[in-house]
Amino acid sequence: xxxxxxxxxxxxxxxxxxxxxxxxxxxxxxxxxxxxxxxxxxxxxxxxxxxxxxxxxxxxxxxxxxxxxxxxxxxxxxxxxxxxxxxxxxxxxxxxxxxxxxxxxxxxxxxxxxxxxxxxxxxxxxxxxxxxxxxxxxxxxxxxxxxxxxxxxxxxxxxxxxxxxxxxxxxxxxxxxxxxxxxxxxxxxxxxxxxxxxxxxxxxxxxxxxxxxxxxx
Numbered sequence: 470x471x472x473x474x475x476x477x478x479x480x481x482x483x484x485x486x487x488x489x490x491x492x493x494x495x496x497x498x499x500x501x502x503x504x505x506x507x508x509x510x511x512x513x514x515x516x517x518x519x520x521x522x523x524x525x526x527x528x529x530x531x532x533x534x535x536x537x538x539x540x541x542x543x544x545x546x547x548x549x550x551x552x553x554x555x556x557x558x559x560x561x562x563x564x565x566x567x568x569x570x571x572x573x574x575x576x577x578x579x580x581x582x583x584x585x586x587x588x589x590x591x592x593x594x595x596x597x598x599x600x601x602x603x604x605x606x607x608x609x610x611x612x613x614x615x616x617x618x619x620x621x622x623x624x625x626x627x628x629x630x631x632x633x634x635x636x637x638x639x640x641x642x643x644x645x646x647x648x649x650x651x652x653x654x655x656x657x658x659x660x661x662x663x664x665x666x667x668x669x670x671x672x673x674x675x676x677x678x679x680x681x682x683x684x685x686x
Contacts, residue, residue, distance in 0.1 A: 490652030499645030613683030614651025629658030
């Protein structure tokens, strides 16, 4: 196998348990970054990144696209999963095998064997982009975990509690780190602090986040 050009900057840290059912797998995706980058480019060519609008009319700072049988969308009508890209009227790009294998392998290592996502949100963070505290609860199948892959620039992940007002723990995420949460932690609040300026071989001045979900039971 060809060595990955981006693996060298992954910190040599141990996996970190956040809570029962939740763990950070340090550097797990680093060795697969080159294949992931190629597939992200193909997906974005078919379904370009865009800034969605919240039901309240606010433009999200994070640009995003989707792949898989279902895509997560937001507009004045609300948050939902849809098999069709509203910008093109076409179905979302197929979930690449590199994505499927990574999601399956990392979930199994975290204690969730048999994970088969039907949606992957691809989020692109530029300088200043952030994600406010929220729960992932638009999915019908809450038995499956969330798998979140960090690529490119480092970010600070906010790991909260069962209530929005609970104090959040700050978790530094680097290129190749993967966060998995499910079971008793499936509905924990979480977010991302505003991205700081920087440059990374994988995505230049951006951070790319792949979030795998099982939306339909």
